[in-house]
Amino acid sequence: MNARLGCIMLVHTALERAAQVARFWAEAGSPVVIHVDARVGRDGYKRLVDALKDMPNVRFSRRYRCEWGKWSLVAAMQAAAEDMLRAFPDVTHVYAASGTCLPLRPISELAEWLARHPGTDFIESVSVADVNWTKGGLSEERFTLYFPVAYKRHRWLFDRLVDLQRRLGVRRELPAGIEPHIGSQWWCLTRETMEAILQDPARPMFERYFRRVWIPDESYFQTLARLYSRKIESRSLTLGKFDHQGRPHVFYDDHLQLLRRSGCFVARKIWPGADRLYAHFLTPRASEDPAAEPQPSRIDRHFARATLQRVRGRAGLYMASRFPSKDRENGKTAEPYSVFQGFAEVFEDFEGWLAAVANCRVHGHLFAPHKAEFSGREKVFAGGLSDSASLRDYNPRAFLTNLLWATRGERQCFQLGPADHIGEKHDLLWFMATDSNAQISVITGAWAVPLFRAGGNMDAIRREAAKLQRIETAMLGILRSPWVRARVRTWTLAEFLEDPSEPLHTLFDEIAPHQQARLIRIPELVDLSGFGAFLQELRNRGMQPVLMGDFPNNPAAPGLSIKVK
């Protein structure tokens, strides 16, 4: 069986492009019936007619004033299809296209392909009970409520009428025998199905019903085809993607390769200014693979990625067009990072050790009062971040998110302590504690070790110790709050010193899971002889050092034996 295609084309803008495409169909031997929206001016209409005057198999159907979502679109399609069937009795398939559709493969290939699928209607037709892609929250209600006003022009009234009908419990009776289906309006129906729909004695009854349905161009043919078709393939032969708001994606010159490789027959919508696309696809050329099956999945992926970026965005990015409000970040930071509190205080050169054994970037106290201690104490770091304390403190959260964004692919580790600048009310710590990318490990009370080692005026030390203990207590309160999403571990200094290798191994496994073998030595502990006495001296001066845990007063602390392990 041979197939002869006829194209009904709905046109309302970009008339020159529509003329070009109509000529392409017609020259390939497929008759075209064009419906030009009645809103197009007389001059424009005349230019289009003149441009196609020399084509005997291009006709123009009765013009309707088309309004999005309203019956007029279906009326226009019916008129064009009737014209087509009457004027071209040998047409076997009717293809519905818009003026911004562009054939991607020779029409003859489409005809052959249809001949290989005899008696099949290609129309996306999904039962409303099962769809999940309708936008605007209306699916079944499209069929059970009345929609007397246009959505785009009278949005407010439209919404109120829907609300009102919902409250009144309006429920329209469906005509007997039909089951509502919806789908793309760009279909390809066989002559038999088309004739059955148009010549059905019940057509006036269906029309009365569908006139008040919302977006009938997506449901009239889709529903009625189910009544008459011998075989429905529920898919559209026209490649068209929709974004998260239900608006069609537009194709441009840079999509040329993507469209070529898709193997689809027709694509919409094409930007009218896409000169390269029109020039390429409307130039007759040798077919690449005449029997190829349409493969829209490649293009699907391309646009699905874009939609995801629009809806979810990139985690950890804060910029001119993405500034999520609190808890809407979809990931507060770009990548996992580690925060160490107290480790640099109890080990000799903890930074150097960690950098040497784990494949990550180790900074000092990034939020130290005098400057950001970048790895290697660089003055400027990745992304152009300055080590200036005032710049950093101007927006510490941005400093952290910028650092993690700029170093994607490399894990960042840094030291923290109660003396650091972490924002008013510990804002930055709250931010990190509620960030699932953060791994925060704290040896509580370790801030006392540098005080002990530095020595000096005991009164000043006592004041400093009291202050740091107060801050660290507040920090621990945050880290123990129920909102914490970070992986938090805390040890008291005494606990930690009992067996430092155990916690180090655990942390190391998380930071560098596949490098266990390299963990051959643990770093040297600082010399803590006399630390117990130091704590006792603080106590004697009226302070109560608690965060270190039960540190024995005995000068030879048991933890020190670890050194020889």
Add this chain to the structure above:
Amino acid sequence: MSSYRLRWMRKRWKFRAFLKRRELRPVILRTGALRPDSLLLFCTLRNERARLPYFLQYYRALGVEHFLFVDNASDDGSRDYLAEQPDTSLWSTNASYRDSRFGMDWINGLLARYGHGRWVLVVDVDEFFIYPFHDTRPLRALTDWLEASGIRSFGTLLLDMYPKGPVSEHPCIEGQNPFEVAKWFDSASYTVSRNPKLKNLWLQGGPRARVFFADRPQDAPALNKIPLVKWHRDYAYVSSTHMLLPRGLNLVYDRAGGEKASGCLLHAKFLATLGDKAREEVARGEHYGASREYLAYHAEAEADLWCKWSERFINWRQLEIMGLMSKGNWA
């Protein structure tokens, strides 16, 4: 702040613009040729003759169809050069730049008159607009898409570009692409906060903050700009092109985690002419914030903004990957 007060604020800016219109003297008007959908560019300048050829070439290639310039007392031939161009309209004034809110009153007046119903681009002579796919899709493709998506304004980051080595040693010859010289930028040193009053984002940072404003970051210049708007006669720019009224136009960013489409304004400020320019501006005392930015540049005209983490500009895709702009869902 109540929308009622903002409404009066907008009326005030519009009234000022109306008054300041008298300061503008038309030099040559070719606005009769404007079509209802012409893409327009508005710009105020002073003594920028050397930059103009490339500026016009760049924006013509992008698809701008008509340029509307306000010449603020140039004496270097800028005026004659612009008057000769076939696609420009030119006004001139000797009035004070500062008293006209840094040219914004003049531009608001022209926008109300010629921009209504059209897509307009408002930039300085050293700002070069790039947006996703600008190398394959003309400006009209973007405005068509914005229009179809129901978007009225398009946001950008003003991206400071700089040469390697002292700025004064890198001249840019007339007609040359300035980014062949100033081809470096900072990729991730920008801070974002939100202005609750006008709902715009406030972006700061970059090399200017890093080198010139390290000890007073709050004074670092704002880098958020909204240069592309489908204009309506009721709209008004509030402060440079940083923010607009009504404030709904400032919502060029997503608050729910997603990314809206956005671009960059490549800023060709740090080129050899800067030294002279800064000297001149300081003498005139005519720039924003008592010229505090310019005083800073003046003092450090010999500064080298380059560091080993500076990124070399390749194309928009690089900026998109670095998160300085976004395709949004425009794929």
